[in-house]
Amino acid sequence: MSLRALLLASAASAVALPAFSAGQQAQIPLQPLDHSQGYQFDPLLHLPGISPYFDAVGFGLEHKAPEGCNVSAASYLVRHGAIYANDKEYEEYIKPFLWKLEKHRDGWSGPLSFMSKWQSPIEEDKLEELTPSGAVDAAKVGKHLLERYEDLVPNTKRILADKKSRTYDTAKNLIKAWAHNDTIDIVRVTKNKDGAMESLIPHKSCDAFSKEPGAEEQETFINIYGPSVATRLAPYVPFKLTPKDVVGLQQLCGYESAINGKRSDICGVFTDAEWMAYEYAWDLKYAYMVGPMNPLSPYLGFPWLHAQSKIFQSIDERGTPGEGWPDEQRFFLSFTHREVPPFVATALGLFNSSSKAVEQFPADHINWTRAWRMADLIPFLGHVGMEKMTCERGAVSGEGPGEFIRFIANTAPRPIPDCQSGPGASCPLADFEDLIGKGAERHKDFHKVCDKKDKKKGKHE
Ligand SMILES: *[C@@H]1O[C@H](CO)[C@@H](O)[C@H](O)[C@H]1NC(C)=O
Ligand SMILES: *[C@@H]1O[C@H](CO)[C@@H](O)[C@H](O)[C@H]1NC(C)=O
Ligand SMILES: *[C@@H]1O[C@H](CO)[C@@H](O)[C@H](O)[C@H]1NC(C)=O
Ligand SMILES: *[C@@H]1O[C@H](CO)[C@@H](O)[C@H](O)[C@H]1NC(C)=O
Numbered sequence: 001m002s003l004r005a006l007l008l009a010s011a012a013s014a015v016a017l018p019a020f021s022a023g024q025q026a027q028i029p030l031q032p033l034d035h036s037q038g039y040q041f042d043p044l045l046h047l048p049g050i051s052p053y054f055d056a057v058g059f060g061l062e063h064k065a066p067e068g069c070n071v072s073a074a075s076y077l078v079r080h081g082a083i084y085a086n087d088k089e090y091e092e093y094i095k096p097f098l099w100k101l102e103k104h105r106d107g108w109s110g111p112l113s114f115m116s117k118w119q120s121p122i123e124e125d126k127l128e129e130l131t132p133s134g135a136v137d138a139a140k141v142g143k144h145l146l147e148r149y150e151d152l153v154p155n156t157k158r159i160l161a162d163k164k165s166r167t168y169d170t171a172k173n174l175i176k177a178w179a180h181n182d183t184i185d186i187v188r189v190t191k192n193k194d195g196a197m198e199s200l201i202p203h204k205s206c207d208a209f210s211k212e213p214g215a216e217e218q219e220t221f222i223n224i225y226g227p228s229v230a231t232r233l234a235p236y237v238p239f240k241l242t243p244k245d246v247v248g249l250q251q252l253c254g255y256e257s258a259i260n261g262k263r264s265d266i267c268g269v270f271t272d273a274e275w276m277a278y279e280y281a282w283d284l285k286y287a288y289m290v291g292p293m294n295p296l297s298p299y300l301g302f303p304w305l306h307a308q309s310k311i312f313q314s315i316d317e318r319g320t321p322g323e324g325w326p327d328e329q330r331f332f333l334s335f336t337h338r339e340v341p342p343f344v345a346t347a348l349g350l351f352n353s354s355s356k357a358v359e360q361f362p363a364d365h366i367n368w369t370r371a372w373r374m375a376d377l378i379p380f381l382g383h384v385g386m387e388k389m390t391c392e393r394g395a396v397s398g399e400g401p402g403e404f405i406r407f408i409a410n411t412a413p414r415p416i417p418d419c420q421s422g423p424g425a426s427c428p429l430a431d432f433e434d435l436i437g438k439g440a441e442r443h444k445d446f447h448k449v450c451d452k453k454d455k456k457k458g459k460h461e
Contacts, residue, residue: 041272041275043253043267043270043275044253044254044257044263044267045375046275046276046278046279046375047250047251047253047254047275047278047279047282047375047379048279048282048283048286048373048374048375048378049086049282049286049338049374049378049379050086050089050251050254050255050258050379050380051254051257051258051375051379051380052082052133052137052254052257052258052261052379052380053081053137053140053141053379053380053381053382053410054379054410055410055411055412056376056377056409056410056411056412057376057412058376058409058410058412058413058414059412059413059414059415059425061412061413061415061424061425062413062424063148063408063411063412063413064148065387065389065424066389066391066423066424066426067423068391068392068393068423069389069390069391069392069404069423069424069426070389070390070391071149071152071387071388071389072315072330072388072389072390073152073311073312073315073321073330073331073332073387073388074149074152074330074331074332074385074386074387074388075308075311075312075331075332075333075334075385075386076145076332076333076334076383076384076385076386076408077304077334077336077340077341077344077383077384077385078141078170078174078333078334078335078336078381078382078383079335079336079337079338079340079341079378079380079381079382079383080130080134080164080166080167080169080170080335080336080337080380080381081130081131081134081135081137081138081166081169081170081173081380081381082130082131082133082134082137082255082258082259082380082381083127083128083129083130083131083134083166083380084121084122084123084124084126084127084128084129084131084255084259085122085127085128085251085255086127086128087127087128088211089251090122090124090127092244093244093245093247093248093251094122094248094251094252094255095248096242096244096245096248097244097245097248097249097252098120098122098248100239100245101115101118103239104238104239106238107237107238108236108237108238109235109236110235110236111236111268111269112233112236112237112269113236114265118265120252121255121256121259121260122255122259128164128166129165129166129169130165130166130169130170130173131258131259132261133258133259133260133261134170134173134258134259134380134381135169135170135173136173136261137261137380137381138170138173138174138176138381139173139174139176139177141174141381141383142173142174142175142176142177142178143177144411145174145331146177146178149331152330152331153178153331154178154179154180155326155328155329155330155331156178156184156329156330156331156332156333157183157184157185157326157328157329158184158185158187158325158326158329159171159175159184159185159186159187159332159333159334159335160186160187160189160196160200160333160334160335161186161187161188161189161334161335162188162189162190162197162200162201162204162335162336162337163188163189163190164337167335167336167337168186168188168335170335170381171186171333171335172186174333174335189201192205194323194324195303195307198303198446199303199304199306199307199334200304200334200336200340201336201337201340202299202300202301202303202304202340202343202446203290203300203339203340203343205450206296206299206300206446206449206450207450207451207452208296208449208450208451208452209296209300209450211289212289213288213289213293213294214284214285214286214287214288214289214293215285216363217284217285217288217361217363218281218282218284218285218288218363220363220364221277221280221281221284221363221364222243222244222246222247222281223243224364224365225243225246225274225277225278225281226242226243226244226246226247227243229241229243229246229270229274229277230242230243230245230246233246233269247278247281249266249269250266250270250274250275250278252264252266253266253267253269253270258380276366277366279373279375280366280367282374283361283370283372283373283374283375284361284363286342286372286374286378287359287361287372288361289339290338290339290342290343290346291342291345291346291351291372291374292346292352292358292359292372293359293361295449296449296450297342297343297346297347298343298346298347298439298442298443299443299445299446299449299450300339300340300343300347301340301342301343301344301345301346301347301348302347302439302440302443302446303446304334304340304343304344305344305347305348305386305436305439306436306439306440307323308332308386309386309432309433309436310322310323311323311325311332312386312388312405313433315330315388316403338378338382341377341378341382341383341384341409342374342377342378344384345377345384345409345414347439347443348407348416348417349416349417349418350384350407350409350414350416350417351371351372351373351374351377351414352371352372352417353369353370353371354371354417359371359372376409376410376412377409377410379410382409382410383408383409383410384407384408384409385407385408385409386405386406386407386408387405387406387407387408388403388404388405388429389403389404389405389406389423389426390402390403390404391403391404391422391423402422402428402429403428403429403430404422404423404426404427404428404429404432405426405427405428405429405432406422406424406425406426406427413425413426415427416432416435418435419431419432419435
């Protein structure tokens with residue numbers, strides 16, 4: 001059967017399902033669109049790490065609690081909002097391109113004619129600071145969280161950020177829409193008291209962690225797709241684009257859109273396939289650096305999970321979160337960096353494929369069927385949330401109410417592969433505690449894997 005015939009056949013069987021209103025004779029589509037439903041490729045949804053915030057689609061489970069369930073506590077780990085550019089990406093890809101652009105203002109043509117007058121929106125003296133549009137987006141995410149947890153948010157009195165201005169400023173802006181914002185204490189975590197730094201910025205408490213893994217694989221892949229893009233664009237560009245220039249130009253689509261709060265013209269320059277190659281180059285890098293290809297990742301994701309489940313447990317047993325949290329607080333927010341949500345996702349397998357096969361990241365071609373898609377987790381303001389729910393039915397035994405845990409990534413619920421038998425594919429609390437207990441046991445050697453063997457060398461670095 002051809003693909004078209006198959007699509008038609010399945011469309012026909014969909015029509016044959018019982019109609020909602022019994023008297024209705026024929027089913028007609030609500031809107032006479034073609035089969036693509038007006039689908040348009042959007043590069044901003046394929047830029048891991050550098051796109052403005054968007055809600056992920058996930059698996060189609062709703063962000064609001066499943067029927068019959070109430071959320072009784074929630075904790076979110078939030079990446080800071082849009083910055084002007086990441087230092088390293090700026091130095092490696094963007095700046096060399098901008099340098100050449102300054103020397104060649106003439107000779108741009110065709111789809112790139114606008115480059116002769118284009119100005120970089122990146123302010124070099126504040127590269128890693130929150131941008132004004134990043135601040136606006138933070139307030140929007142805060143408003144969404146308030147609507148989603150209107151009973152819990154008003155009791156939030158303490159929020160965590162780290163010493164960087166971009167996390168603190170994001171926190172300040174995120175709570176703008178909360179009426180009680182003047183009573184909130186944004187605490188900057190600068191000491192590892194009770195493991196606070198290990199859960200908020202675990203990679204910075206881990207000497208063995210480095211941002212190097214994946215660099216080589218990524219370069220290999222960039223050197224495969226970059227040259228063909230450069231060749232395609234050569235007629236419109238006054239100098240020879242290197243593969244790194246191609247990456248720099250693609251990054252400017254993300255950063256310019258994030259800085260100005262509107263889509264950059266550069267986003268229209270590349271084909272869909274070129275964006276998918278860019279996306280893979282970064283999923284590849286993140287897989288090796290902060291994901292399933294780095295054996296440190298689950299060790300770095302567990303401290304946060306463990307700390308939150310301790311808070312939830314304490315709320316259950318003592319009616320207070322303990323550990324220095326205000327007694328009434330039930331909604332928790334921690335502001336961190338792009339590395340940390342992927343560690344947590346890796347520890348739980350939230351971005352694993354449903355097959356038991358180990359994820360594979362070849363450096364010479366795209367793995368189209370990978371589940372690891374970081375564009376959906378770490379745009380600016382990307383977040384992973386953990387909810388504790390009470391549901392009417394679902395007691396371990398009998399008919400009474402039951403307790404469940406659910407994970408959310410950018411408003412989309414993401415089931416834990418090993419535990420999804422509860423309402424809305426959530427995980428029964430007892431099973432979750434078991435899972436975390438086992439994980440904590442397996443990953444308790446944080447210091448053993450993190451502390452550099454050669455202490456002396458580490459100290460003098
Ligand atoms: C605090 O909330 C009020 C009311 O929502 C708002 O007008 C004000 O700007 C907020 N203040 C800060 C510092 O965010
Ligand atoms: C997720 O995938 C990784 C690597 O592919 C594997 O080691 C891990 O056990 C998986 N986790 C779950 C929860 O299935
Ligand atoms: C892609 O990754 C999956 C696991 O997620 C693996 O089973 C498959 O072999 C990989 N495919 C390619 C073409 O590398
Ligand atoms: C959820 O909250 C509503 C409103 O407060 C309440 O009527 C209902 O009984 C609660 N359900 C559960 C399972 O706690």
